[in-house]
Each structure stands twice: as C-alpha cells, then as structure tokens.
Ligand SMILES: [Zn+2]
C-alpha cells in the first residue's frame with residue numbers, strides 16, 4: 249500500500265450507488281462523515297442555476313430584469329432562489345428521493361440549501377411547505393422538511409384539506425381554495441423563508457406568501473433545490 253491509497257477511501261455514490269475513490273478527509277478518517285456525496289460522473293451532471301429573473305431566477309434575456317411571469321404578480325413581494333435547473337437529471341434525482349422513499353438523498357442538498365438561504369436572509373422563521381396530511385402519511389415524510397434539515401425549521405403552515413376537483417366546487421369553495429394554506433402560529437413582523445423541492449409556476453409559493461403577509465409577516469422569500477424552466481415564457485406575457 250502506498251501513501252496515495254492510504255489517503256483514498258471507497259465511497260458509494262448516493263444516487264447511482266457506483267463506488268468511487270474519494271480522497272480521505274480527517275472527517276471521514278474519524279468516521280464523522282459517511283459517504284454523503286455523488287460520484288464524479290453524477291456530479292458532472294449537476295449544473296448550478298445561473299442568475300436570471302431578479303424575483304424567481306428564471307432565465308431571462310440580457311437586458312431583462314424581471315421575467316413575464318413575475319411581472320404579472322407585482323402585488324406580492326417575494327424572491328425565490330434555486331440550486332439547479334429542473335433538467336432530466338434533477339428530475340431523476342428528485343423523483344427517486346420523493347417516490348422511491350430514498351430520503352437519504354436529501355442530505356446532498358440540505359447543506360447547500362442552508363447556504364443559499366444565507367444569501368437571502370437573515371430570517372426569523374424557516375418554514376417547509378407542508379404536504380397534505382394524507383399524502384405525507386402515504387409517503388412517510390415531507391420532502392421539504394428533509395431538505396430543510398440544516399435550518400432551524402418551524403411549522404407555520406398547514407394545508408387544511410386535500411384539493412378537490414375544481415369543477416366539483418361551489419363558487420365560495422373555489423374562492424376559499426385560492427388560499428392553499430392556513431397559518432398556525434404567530435408570524436407578525438417575521439422575516440420568513442419558505443423551503444420546497446421544486447419551483448414550477450410559483451403558484452404554491454405565492455399562495456403561501458400571500459397568506460403569510462395577510463397574517464402580518466414582514467417579508468417572505470423562498471429556496472428550492474430545482475427551478476422548472478419554461479419554454480416560450482416570453483411569449484406568454486400577454487396572458
Ligand atoms: Zn453516481
């Protein structure tokens with residue numbers, strides 16, 4: 249055994265499970281840290297999301313500040329940042345994590361989300377977006393909660409009931425369902441960070457933010473692992 253092999257450890261990729269050589273750190277030698285990374289091949293498939301729309305980080309043209317989607321919702325003061333674009337690889341990782349119950353994958357992203365949160369903070373409350381109780385029970389965990397594991401989480405929001413098909417709702421019910429969430433604890437004057445796995449249209453976050461503001465929140469921001477990239481977003485601006 250030479251000096252070089254002494255400093256390398258066999259590690260298993262959290263996602264594809266292939267083994268690879270990893271340079272030993274004092275943490276791994278002391279056994280403080282297990283394999284908590286992706287193999288070099290998987291790491292190469294992660295592309296950090298570049299700067300984009302000032303509000304939601306969606307890619308925009310060179311001299312555009314706000315994307316058309318965010319321009320349609322100027323009434324809510326909200327800023328959202330994500331780690332990665334929701335591309336094929338992210339889709340695979342997130343669905344593995346979410347539906348196959350491979351909750352250990354969350355450890356990949358929770359430290360990175362905590363770091364990202366610092367760029368938007370400071371915050372008084374770190375709030376995971378809740379699932380409906382029925383769905384959380386089915387799945388056994390709430391992904392937003394696991395992804396926020398490196399932040400001091402507070403459960404502020406709840407989802408009162410599973411959303412019924414829109415066509416079956418009366419007008420009043422439909423109006424009530426525009427707010428997906430209810431607020432469980434005092435948020436008066438609080439700077440709030442919302443945490444979720446994917447930012448798609450922003451409807452979920454906007455709904456959470458508006459109910460938090462209605463309850464006296466001072467500011468609401470959000471972080472997610474992935475950001476969906478819409479094709480032809482610019483063309484929708486007239487809608
Ligand atoms: Zn891998």
Ligand SMILES: [Zn+2]
Nearest residue numbers: 301304315318
């Ligand atoms: Zn935007």
